[in-house]
Amino acid sequence: MILEIVEYGHPALRAKGRKIEKIDHDLLQLISDMLETMYEADGVGLAAQQVGRPIQLCIIDVDGVTDRPSTMWIDGKKVDLSEEMPMVLINPELELIGKPKAGVEGCLSFPGLRADVERPPRVKVRAIDAEGQPLVFEADGLLARAVQHEYDHLQGVLFIDRLSAKEEQKLDAEYRKYIVRP
Ligand code: NI
Numbered sequence: 001m002i003l004e005i006v007e008y009g010h011p012a013l014r015a016k017g018r019k020i021e022k023i024d025h026d027l028l029q030l031i032s033d034m035l036e037t038m039y040e041a042d043g044v045g046l047a048a049q050q051v052g053r054p055i056q057l058c059i060i061d062v063d064g065v066t067d068r069p070s071t072m073w074i075d076g077k078k079v080d081l082s083e084e085m086p087m088v089l090i091n092p093e094l095e096l097i098g099k100p101k102a103g104v105e106g107c108l109s110f111p112g113l114r115a116d117v118e119r120p121p122r123v124k125v126r127a128i129d130a131e132g133q134p135l136v137f138e139a140d141g142l143l144a145r146a147v148q149h150e151y152d153h154l155q156g157v158l159f160i161d162r163l164s165a166k167e168e169q170k171l172d173a174e175y176r177k178y179i180v181r182p
Pocket of ligand 1: 149153
């Protein structure tokens with residue numbers, strides 16, 4: 001089922017996600033609906049907050065994005081990205097690696113808005129997957145950026161909160177009033 005994606009100004013986007021204790025039928029149905037919703041909206045990531053459910057769950061699929069490549073490592077070995085996508089991250093924790101670099105981002109909750117955001121280029125992730133198994137990996141490129149963007153959603157943080165002063169200047173007042181300084 002395609003879910004409604006809530007947009008900027010909606011209180012669910014500012015809610016910190018509750019930790020998930022149990023993977024039950026309802027959660028698996030939500031994951032399936034979120035995947036359908038993300039693909040229909042042509043997005044590379046979606047957090048539960050964006051469908052009005054503040055819990056520690058996000059999904060990502062960067063497979064097929066050729067102009068912004070990603071690399072993923074498990075146990076220090078490079079893995080085939082296609083085999084790992086789509087990715088379901090439950091209760092994720094991040095370790096950020098490297099000096100922040102600017103890169104363009106959009107968000108399904110901000111239709112049409114694109115802005116440069118500085119983020120560390122590499123990330124180490126610890127999460128639980130949809131089968132309840134531990135998922136530990138490192139990523140760079142678009143995947144590292146997408147993971148950080150979605151992780152932020154789970155904390156109630158939005159990409160407009162992370163703009164440089166210069167990028168913020170370019171933003172319409174319509175969006176600027178929703179900025180919360182992290
Ligand atoms: Ni987003």
